[in-house]
Amino acid sequence: MAIVGADVWRYDGDRVLVGGAPTRVMRLSCQAAELIRNDRVEASDPASARLMARLVDAGIAHPEPASLPAISPDLVTVVVPVYGRPDELGRLLDGLAGMRVVVVDDGTPARDARALHEVVARGGAQLLRLDENVGPASARNRGLAAVTTPFVAFVDSDVTLTPDDVERMLRHFGDPALAVVGPRVAGIPRRGTWIERYENARSSVDLGRRPALVRPRSPVSWLSSTCLVARTEALAGGFTDGMRVAEDVDLVWRLTEAGWRVRYDPAVTVAHQHRARVRPWFARKLFYGTGAARLAARHPDAIPPAILRPWSAAVVALLLCARWWSVPAALAVTLATAWRLARRLRAGEGARTLPLRLAGGGVLAALTQTTALALRHWWPVAAVAAVVSRRARWIIGTMAVVDAVVEHRRLHADLDLVRFAVARRLDDLAYGTGVWWGCLRRGDFRALRIELTPSRRPRAARAGVRHGGEPPTPARR
Known part of the structure; x- marks a missing residue:
């Protein structure tokens, strides 16, 4: 038995599932959707076994250990x-x-x-x-x-x-x-x-x-x-x-x-x-933090601390300008992206808000990554910017305060906000210093790079209830 993750978005009568690792849009046939009951799918026949394997492999559903055989x-x-x-x-x-x-x-x-x-x-x-x-x-x-x-x-x-x-x-x-x-x-x-x-x-x-x-x-x-x-x-x-x-x-x-x-x-x-x-x-x-440089040498495609689409990078850049036109311009780029997503996804009647939600989630992810870069991985650069620019001081200070408040509230920390915020910034300072020290020692700065990935059609998959086939097995080393 597998359970659909609580963080998966559901649309169109649970026939459209959005989630997984990496995020994808999965459209289910009517028969496949009927096999998911109370967010659970059980491998009771070849069709349901195939569906469960697809959902688990996508990271949209997760096995329920209590339903699996015990191992001594x-x-x-x-x-x-x-x-x-x-x-x-x-x-x-x-x-x-x-x-x-x-x-x-x-x-x-x-x-x-x-x-x-x-x-x-x-x-x-x-x-x-x-x-x-x-x-x-x-x-x-x-x-x-x-x-x-x-x-x-x-x-x-x-x-x-x-x-x-x-x-x-x-x-x-x-x-x-x-x-x-x-x-x-x-x-x-x-x-x-x-x-x-x-x-x-x-x-x-x-x-x-x-x-x-x-x-x-x-x-x-x-x-x-x-x-x-x-x-x-x-x-x-x-x-x-x-x-x-x-x-x-x-x-x-x-x-x-x-x-x-x-x-x-x-x-x-x-x-x-x-x-x-x-x-x-x-x-x-x-x-x-010192381990990041060695990981970058061994796994260069997996290490970037920030991965942005060009459109989300443009939104961040507009907001960092901190001008009167920054928010309207960023909103226009976001709405244009949502419109393009709607055309590509061809969202049905029950999923009309999905493109807007995907675009909004992209903006939030980009802002979160930018904050982490400024306060953690790139803090020496941010510190220099804060010394020479009043606008940079205001932006970085706002990032630091908002980040601490959001994390303190999200985690329900058993610690007052002031000391939590101090520890949060010390945490970022220590890790970021380690990253820079590791990069300097190895002469390799790939652990600090931003990756801009081309905008493309969101990962999409269709799941039916065809019979036959086996779940994927790993390549043995």
Whole structure:
């Protein structure tokens, strides 16, 4: 069984569905639309199985794990890379009692290793000791080499996880094309320091409350290696050896490029111990940013921080002029785009507002990306502009305030607006600095580029109930 996503737009009596990854317009035949009941489609015959496969592959619908066959947790090995932190590891192993666990000690200094190894022995886990610190990616690969089960879970030591969580994620592997599934990674619910409370509301590894098919250039474009469950066969060599940052993004993108599916299931939520002090938190955010340059070298088509259509770039440019004619001119471009979309889509009686909604969504996405560029990736450029231009100061200041207010309200953060806004700007400052530092070190600035993609017909697909055919399977590596 699969469930149509809550973020999918429905028109014409649910015969037109708009959503997925990337966004597309899917028109259903009358027979196909009748197979979707209460936003659910069940593979009860070849026709419904084919429809469900199309919807799932498009990212418009998502599997309901409870309806899939159970897979025994005995078929999974948990690999935990660790450097010190015996208390956190002990808590994790207590939660995984009875499961097969391999702990990879990534070169913990001898003075601290004894306590760590005692925790491993007490938890009944297998210990692999590395003589030097090789980083989490290589440490996970050493653990992966010891795995003999068809599934493997990679879990960081500062996570709280149970066998029930693992069992629910394993159900997704009833899909033979699925390589990796990841849960939602949320903070431990407690009133800690103000920076920890900000992280609990807007952590880099918390990818939200909606399930998603994970693909580059989509709303959920990566998964965090904080907690992942994977098909061992799909991983081949595992993570890229030597990568100390962004190794999880690289893995996910390599798998999707090879034709595998990767899925995010926030119905499973694991607790993660976020950093609670400003200095280590800021340093970690900066460190994350340094990975962008290496990702740009390995996946140049997936990395741009902003992807705009020429028409939406024109709207943004008009609004940034901040003249009396800016809003009318931007509105005219948006309405012209909606008119062109209406001609291309030939929207029926029940979907007349769809082109206008698509155009409006394009403007909102372009403004959101522009704000992120100014405050995050391109903040040094924005800072120089603010120094030399009064208009730039007004525009950037407005962006900073609006962004903080919108995010604070959207996330219902357990933190007052002023401190949330300060943390938000520090977050952007740290990550953006890391991006620039990584680009300067490599002499490669592709991680900072804006991509203008030609306007074209929106992705469209028709789904009927023809019999025969199999769902797509990945190209094996």
